Amino acid sequence: LKAETQLxxxxxEMTVSVVVDPSLEDVLPLQxxxxxxxxxxxxxxLIGQETGYWYAALCEKTTAxxxxxxxxCKTCWNPCGGHWVxxxxxxxxxxxxxxxxFKGEASASLDVLxxxxxxxxxxxxxxxxxxxxxxxxITALYEIICSWHAAKRTGAAARSKELAECQQKHVQCFVxxxxxxxxxxxxxxxxHIALQFEQKKALDA
Numbered sequence: 001l002k003a004e005t006q007l008x009x010x011x012x013e014m015t016v017s018v019v020v021d022p023s024l025e026d027v028l029p030l031q032x033x034x035x036x037x038x039x040x041x042x043x044x045x046l047i048g049q050e051t052g053y054w055y056a057a058l059c060e061k062t063t064a065x066x067x068x069x070x071x072x073c074k075t076c077w078n079p080c081g082g083h084w085v086x087x088x089x090x091x092x093x094x095x096x097x098x099x100x101x102f103k104g105e106a107s108a109s110l111d112v113l114x115x116x117x118x119x120x121x122x123x124x125x126x127x128x129x130x131x132x133x134x135x136x137x138i139t140a141l142y143e144i145i146c147s148w149h150a151a152k153r154t155g156a157a158a159r160s161k162e163l164a165e166c167q168q169k170h171v172q173c174f175v176x177x178x179x180x181x182x183x184x185x186x187x188x189x190x191x192h193i194a195l196q197f198e199q200k201k202a203l204d205a
Contacts (some may be wrong), residue, residue: 037148046077064124068123074087121135
């Protein structure tokens with residue numbers, strides 16, 4: 001089950017899907033199977049993984065606590081654009097197990113990421129420079145998400161080069177912070193999305 005979660009596959013469903021049906025090879029070639037940004041990044045994806053890694057490093061390398069993060073969010077941040085976020089739910093301890101992925105759903109992952117980046121740069125980095133590598137990595141991931149969201153407004157093809165550059169930066173920062181062995185299949189899958197934007201003009205699978 002852990003492998004299925006990391007791969008984003010359901011093995012039983014895959015065995016009977018069109019992807020492995022030889023009679024459909026000419027109708028639906030593999031290159032027409034698209035990678036879904038939401039599942040690569042937000043739904044059991046890279047945001048949840050890296051949020052968990054960031055929090056583990058925060059607990060190990062600093063004296064900062066989840067409660068201090070919550071206080072920062074309540075004091076220094078207000079939702080805008082009609083999008084309401086309940087920070088008590090978002091920062092509930094049950095979503096933040098130590099040494100495991102962040103347990104929030106896709107929407108929670110997208111909501112918490114910019115808060116982590118702001119808290120990291122404004123509060124953590126000036127006092128705990130030992131967190132520089134982890135902060136650089138999660139900031140680079142946030143830049144990817146910003147590029148993806150911008151593509152929804154301006155068009156996928158127009159953002160493909162920018163997205164690819166953001167992803168290359170993130171891979172380098174991630175490996176520096178956590179090592180190659182920490183990378184999961186969805187990191188590789190997501191690297192196909194920029195080309196998908198350019199060739200298929202598709203934002204979501």
